[in-house]
Amino acid sequence: MPNHKVTEVVLLACGSFNPITNMHLRMFELARDHLHDTGQYNVVKGIISPVGDAYKKKGLIEASHRLEMARLATANSDWITVDDWESLQPEWLETAKVVRDASMRIILRAPGIKREKVTSVRVKSKMINGPQLMLLCGADVLESFAVPNLWKQEDIAEIVGFYGLVCITRSGSDPYKFIQQSDDLWTHHKNIHVVHEWITNEISATHVRRALRRGHSVRYLVPENVIDYIREQRLYSAESERKNSDIVLAPLQRYTRASSSS
Numbered sequence: 345m346p347n348h349k350v351t352e353v354v355l356l357a358c359g360s361f362n363p364i365t366n367m368h369l370r371m372f373e374l375a376r377d378h379l380h381d382t383g384q385y386n387v388v389k390g391i392i393s394p395v396g397d398a399y400k401k402k403g404l405i406e407a408s409h410r411l412e413m414a415r416l417a418t419a420n421s422d423w424i425t426v427d428d429w430e431s432l433q434p435e436w437l438e439t440a441k442v443v444r445d446a447s448m449r450i451i452l453r454a455p456g457i458k459r460e461k462v463t464s465v466r467v468k469s470k471m472i473n474g475p476q477l478m479l480l481c482g483a484d485v486l487e488s489f490a491v492p493n494l495w496k497q498e499d500i501a502e503i504v505g506f507y508g509l510v511c512i513t514r515s516g517s518d519p520y521k522f523i524q525q526s527d528d529l530w531t532h533h534k535n536i537h538v539v540h541e542w543i544t545n546e547i548s549a550t551h552v553r554r555a556l557r558r559g560h561s562v563r564y565l566v567p568e569n570v571i572d573y574i575r576e577q578r579l580y581s582a583e584s585e586r587k588n589s590d591i592v593l594a595p596l597q598r599y600t601r602a603s604s605s606s
């Protein structure tokens with residue numbers, strides 16, 4: 345009989361999901377299997393949190409459509425859900441804030457928790473035995489931690505040090521080396537779970553949008569009901585791809601521009 349404690353985990357994936365692809369869904373399955381195989385974790389839920397409209401990324405279509413596609417894609421899943429909180433915010437939010445908010449809501453739902461006593465996630469999580477939230481991402485997001493002025497160092501420390509990260513390899517990335525070479529990440533390396541995807545799959549939303557613009561098939565790259573929705577709503581054209589393309593700013597300004605300028 346194993347005598348160690350099994351921690352319940354909720355996986356949270358943040359991103360554009362423009363549109364959601366089969367690989368976004370695979371990420372969750374890969375991460376869950378990996379954590380279960382350690383014998384230390386039981387993944388109880390997966391959450392997809394699409395960014396809001398204030399995220400000035402080229403070709404980003406309205407959050408309402410991206411949310412609906414994510415909902416359609418997860419309709420048959422018994423554990424992956426979609427959270428609209430981030431996408432409904434008028435301003436772009438740092439991922440650490442999204443993680444904090446989601447974690448707080450998980451804590452508040454735990455049995456026996458009195459709302460008025462919850463002052464901070466950190467304090468509360470020490471008092472309850474509820475699930476632990478971990479951020480789920482691809483290796484490109486992990487590697488973006490090193491882009492100057494993009495992520496706040498204290499946010500990285502909070503996400504990796506306090507919550508935990510599950511990172512799926514992507515071809516061309518080497519998360520093990522990246523963690524090894526970063527003193528900040530190495531400090532928390534026990535909280536970073538790298539999942540090696542052996543069936544390399546370079547589906548990306550960018551490739552899907554390009555195929556759609558050219559009238560090519562995206563069947564088996566994107567769930568069927570999402571393809572139907574894209575067709576019905578006439579999403580992803582040359583015009584939608586031009587959205588935000590005039591914004592040539594330093595990375596961090598890209599995210600803060602909507603709130604800081606006219």
Ligand SMILES: Nc1ncnc2c1ncn2[C@@H]1O[C@H](COP(=O)(O)OP(=O)(O)OP(=O)(O)O)[C@@H](O)[C@H]1O
Nearest residue numbers: 359360361367481482485512545546547548549550
């Ligand atoms: N093929 C993939 N392998 C591993 N992780 C992936 C893959 N595709 C997307 N992800 C991860 O999914 C999350 C959401 O990413 P995002 O919506 O930006 O997708 P994307 O396909 O990389 O988009 P785009 O091509 O528009 O940049 C990120 O953590 C990203 O690293």
Ligand SMILES: O=C(O)c1ccc[n+]([C@@H]2O[C@H](COP(=O)([O-])O)[C@@H](O)[C@H]2O)c1
Nearest residue numbers: 358359360395437438439440494495496
């Ligand atoms: O919190 C930050 O500082 C931060 C900096 C850059 C990107 N992010 C988040 O990372 C996610 C992936 O971004 P992208 O541009 O690869 O689609 C998206 O959810 C962003 O909000 C977050």
